[in-house]
Amino acid sequence: MELARLGAGYVSPNPMVGCVITHGDRIIGEGFHRQYGDLHAEANAIRSVKEKSLLSSSTLFVNLEPCAHQGKTPPCTKRIIAAHIPRVIVGSIDPNPIVSGKGVENLKAAGCRVTVGILEEECDALNRDYMTFHRLRRPYVLLKWAQTADGFIDVDRSHCATDRPVWITGEYERTLVHKWRSETRAIMVGTNTALLDNPALNLRQWKGRLPLRIVLDRTGRLPASLRLFDGSQPTLVFSEKALPLTTAECAVVPFDDSLPQRILDELYRRNIASLLIEGGAILLQSFIRCGLWDEARIFTGRQTFGKGVTAPTAKGKTIYEEQLPNSTLKVKCKK
Ligand code: AOF
Numbered sequence: 001m002e003l004a005r006l007g008a009g010y011v012s013p014n015p016m017v018g019c020v021i022t023h024g025d026r027i028i029g030e031g032f033h034r035q036y037g038d039l040h041a042e043a044n045a046i047r048s049v050k051e052k053s054l055l056s057s058s059t060l061f062v063n064l065e066p067c068a069h070q071g072k073t074p075p076c077t078k079r080i081i082a083a084h085i086p087r088v089i090v091g092s093i094d095p096n097p098i099v100s101g102k103g104v105e106n107l108k109a110a111g112c113r114v115t116v117g118i119l120e121e122e123c124d125a126l127n128r129d130y131m132t133f134h135r136l137r138r139p140y141v142l143l144k145w146a147q148t149a150d151g152f153i154d155v156d157r158s159h160c161a162t163d164r165p166v167w168i169t170g171e172y173e174r175t176l177v178h179k180w181r182s183e184t185r186a187i188m189v190g191t192n193t194a195l196l197d198n199p200a201l202n203l204r205q206w207k208g209r210l211p212l213r214i215v216l217d218r219t220g221r222l223p224a225s226l227r228l229f230d231g232s233q234p235t236l237v238f239s240e241k242a243l244p245l246t247t248a249e250c251a252v253v254p255f256d257d258s259l260p261q262r263i264l265d266e267l268y269r270r271n272i273a274s275l276l277i278e279g280g281a282i283l284l285q286s287f288i289r290c291g292l293w294d295e296a297r298i299f300t301g302r303q304t305f306g307k308g309v310t311a312p313t314a315k316g317k318t319i320y321e322e323q324l325p326n327s328t329l330k331v332k333c334k335k
């Protein structure tokens with residue numbers, strides 16, 4: 001799993017996979033999936049073994065069922081069988097219908113001894129985006145917001161036109177959010193947030209793959225001068241009518257109660273396995289209302305606003321809490 005995580009941010013919509021090959025009590029090979037479309041973890045691990053003669057009496061450990069399909073690379077089961085590896089230990093069964101169960105079946109048919117379900121919960125959690133994408137046929141939905149100690153996510157800015165957001169957290173939190181962006185394939189904001197904050201939704205403070213930027217614009221009122229439309233990154237606008245955009249794509253959907261589901265359907269079609277929703281309150285709450293979220297990361301700052309835009313409320317189980325330099329971070333999971 002540690003090896004698998006080295007691919008974080010680079011492999012989606014494919015899973016993070018790590019693989020270790022042992023001989024007796026010695027590790028003789030290691031590998032992980034480095035980048036979308038590259039060699040799979042098992043292939044890298046087999047390649048890394050120097051004494052190939054040891055493979056026929058080795059054990060291969062992998063967090064996800066080895067694939068049995070001819071994809072961008074040949075099936076891993078074929079490589080494992082060709083290397084005469086007699087024993088394979090698997091964490092999770094692959095939820096991808098083109099592989100699911102077939103990998104284990106193929107290995108067993110070739111006489112390999114296979115054990116499935118070792119640290120399954122941890123392996124499922126490691127690839128929660130991938131698991132959610134295939135099991136629920138929608139991206140993993142991550143909500144993020146920052147609120148004041150008295151529960152506001154913004155001051156009331158309805159009467160002032162400024163593109164400067166009011167900061168509740170600080171530099172450390174900002175960098176952390178950029179890291180999260182690098183680990184997510186798409187980032188979405190609502191119309192008001194786009195207008196008032198003029199966010200760039202890029203990775204200024206972190207290295208990684210640029211995510212798809214998504215913004216809602218029901219009636220086409222967002223000006224082309226926004227940073228979102230600077231053409232520096234793939235950008236998608238959901239609107240009720242086809243908008244004549246030059247630096248972004250437009251997806252037409254009805255803006256009714258089904259909007260969150262329709263957005264996720266469109267992202268599923270586009271092979272986007274994870275979505276980070278960064279605000280504002282209305283957009284966040286609409287996904288919460290539909291139950292279409294998986295995790296909420298909430299920063300609570302030290303200052304108070306007294307009045308303003310009320311923060312969303314999401315009922316869930318707190319799975320993590322940490323004191324950061326300028327706030328408390330709470331991570332909640334739905335249910
Ligand atoms: C990976 N890396 O280490 C393993 C994967 O797009 P392809 O052809 O690379 O195939 C992707 C599928 O292969 C993926 O959905 C999963 O079922 C299987 N295993 N994929 O990208 C890996 N082991």
Ligand code: ZN
Nearest residue numbers: 040066067076
């Ligand atoms: Zn594979």
